Amino acid sequence: xxxxxxxxxxxxxxxxxxxxAERRAKAAIPFGGxxxxxxxxxxxxxxxxxxxxGILAQYRxxxxxxxxxxxxPWDLYGRTRAVKILPPYKGKKDADWYKGxxxxxxxxxxxxxxxxxxxxxxxxxxxxxxxDYHQLLRFHLDKNAECTLVCNRLPAPNPQxxxxxxxxxxxxxxxxxxxxxxxxxxxxxxxxxxxxxxFLLEKLAADARNPASKHNFADNIVxxxxxxxxxxxxxxxxxxxxxxxxxxxxxxxxxxxxxxxPAIDIWNWNVRTNLEDRNIGGHQPAIILPTARVKDSxxxxxxxxxxxxxxxxxxxxxxxxxxxxxxxxIIFHESLIKQGAVVDYVITDKDVMIGAESQIGVGDVSxxxxxxxxxxxxxxxxxxxxxxxxxxxxxxxxVLIWSGVTIQDQTEIASGRVIRN
Numbered sequence: 001x002x003x004x005x006x007x008x009x010x011x012x013x014x015x016x017x018x019x020x021a022e023r024r025a026k027a028a029i030p031f032g033g034x035x036x037x038x039x040x041x042x043x044x045x046x047x048x049x050x051x052x053x054g055i056l057a058q059y060r061x062x063x064x065x066x067x068x069x070x071x072x073p074w075d076l077y078g079r080t081r082a083v084k085i086l087p088p089y090k091g092k093k094d095a096d097w098y099k100g101x102x103x104x105x106x107x108x109x110x111x112x113x114x115x116x117x118x119x120x121x122x123x124x125x126x127x128x129x130x131x132d133y134h135q136l137l138r139f140h141l142d143k144n145a146e147c148t149l150v151c152n153r154l155p156a157p158n159p160q161x162x163x164x165x166x167x168x169x170x171x172x173x174x175x176x177x178x179x180x181x182x183x184x185x186x187x188x189x190x191x192x193x194x195x196x197x198x199f200l201l202e203k204l205a206a207d208a209r210n211p212a213s214k215h216n217f218a219d220n221i222v223x224x225x226x227x228x229x230x231x232x233x234x235x236x237x238x239x240x241x242x243x244x245x246x247x248x249x250x251x252x253x254x255x256x257x258x259x260x261x262p263a264i265d266i267w268n269w270n271v272r273t274n275l276e277d278r279n280i281g282g283h284q285p286a287i288i289l290p291t292a293r294v295k296d297s298x299x300x301x302x303x304x305x306x307x308x309x310x311x312x313x314x315x316x317x318x319x320x321x322x323x324x325x326x327x328x329x330i331i332f333h334e335s336l337i338k339q340g341a342v343v344d345y346v347i348t349d350k351d352v353m354i355g356a357e358s359q360i361g362v363g364d365v366s367x368x369x370x371x372x373x374x375x376x377x378x379x380x381x382x383x384x385x386x387x388x389x390x391x392x393x394x395x396x397x398x399v400l401i402w403s404g405v406t407i408q409d410q411t412e413i414a415s416g417r418v419i420r421n
Contacts, residue, residue, distance in 0.1 A: 010125030048133035100215035363396030
C-alpha cells in the first residue's frame with residue numbers, strides 16, 4: 001500500500017445531530033463507549049496497511065485535532081507513516097474555506113503529490129464500518145478502473161438522502177442520481193472512492209475551473225465521469241455500514257454493538273482509539289458494586305455502577321449510584337447519575353449530572369421536538385455537555401437541553417421542548 005494515499009473527509013457541520021455536534025466535528029463524536037466515530041476509518045486504514053493519511057477538517061476541528069494528534073494510536077507515525085490534519089487556511093492566492101468535498105481535496109493536492117501515489121482513496125470519516133481496503137483496491141486494479149465507488153445494496157432508511165446508482169453485469173456504473181426524489185437503482189453510495197491519481201487530478205482541476213460547480217464529488221465529479229464514459233465501477237459492500245445521519249441512527253448504531261453477536265466486531269477487527277484522550281488509558285477497571293445489576297450493556301473503564309444498567313453504553317468514568325436506573329441510553333464520559341434517578345432513551349454528552357430521583361426520558365413519545373420535528377421524533381432525549389439537572393426533575397421525550405444548562409429542583413419539562421440558557 002505504499003502507492004496509496006487516503007484523504008478522509010471529516011469536517012462537516014451536521015445539524016441533525018444537534019447539540020452532539022455543537023462543539024465538535026461529527027467525526028469526533030464519541031461512539032461505543034471509549035471510541036470516536038473517526039476511529040473506525042482510521043482503524044480500517046491501519047488494518048489495510050495504508051500509511052499516508054490526510055484528514056480534511058473545517059468545522060470545529062479542535063476536538064478532532066486533539067484526538068488524532070500525530071496518529072500514534074493507529075500506528076500512523078514514523079519515518080514512512082503519517083497522518084496530518086488539513087484544515088482550510090487563508091493565503092495570498094489559492095486558499096479559502098472549503099467550498100465542497102472536491103474543493104477540499106483540490107486545496108490539498110500538495111499532500112497527495114508529495115507522496116507520488118498511484119491511487120488516492122477519498123473516504124467519509126463519519127460512518128461506522130469495518131472494511132479491508134486491500135480487497136477494494138484489488139477490485140479496482142482488476143477492473144482497470146479509473147474510479148471505483150463503494151456502494152451498499154438497497155433498501156435503506158430514507159434512501160433519498162444518498163446517491164442512488166445502478167451497475168451493469170461487469171460492475172460498471174451506468175446510472176447515478178444524487179439524492180433523488182424517486183429511487184431508480186439497486187445500490188446507494190457509501191461515500192468511499194478509489195481514484196487513479198492522474199485521473200483524479202485532471203477531474204479536480206476541471207471542476208475548479210467551473211464557476212457553476214458545487215465542487216462536490218457526488219454532485220459534480222460523479223456525473224462528469226458518467227457523461228465522459230470513464231472507467232467508473234461500483235464495488236458492492238456486503239458488510240455492516242452505519243450512516244449516523246440523525247440522532248436515531250447514531251443511537252441505533254451504538255445499540256448494534258449490543259447484539260449477540262454484535263453487528264460490528266470491534267475487538268477482532270482491532271479498532272483503535274487515543275487512550276490519552278481524557279486519560280482513558282489511565283482509568284482503573286470498572287467497579288460493579290454488590291447493589292448493581294448490569295444487563296446487555298457496555299461498561300467502559302473507570303465507571304462505578306451501584307444501580308441498574310440495561311441495554312446501554314457507558315463511556316469511561318461514568319457513575320451510576322445505588323438505586324439509579326439507566327435503560328436504552330448512551331452516557332458520555334464522566335457523567336453522574338445520582339441515587340434514585342431514572343434515565344430511559346437518553347443520550348448525554350460529557351460531564352452531565354442528573355440529580356437524585358429525577359426522571360429523564362418520560363412522557364409522550366409521539367410529541368416531536370418543537371424546533372426540529374423532522375430530526376428529533378424517535379423518542380430520544382439529548383442532554384448537551386455539562387448539563388446539570390438537580391433533584392426530582394422530570395424531562396420528557398424528544399427534548400434537547402443545550403450545553404451548560406442548569407435545571408433547578410422539581411422542574412418539569414414536557415416532551416418536545418428545547419431548553420437553552
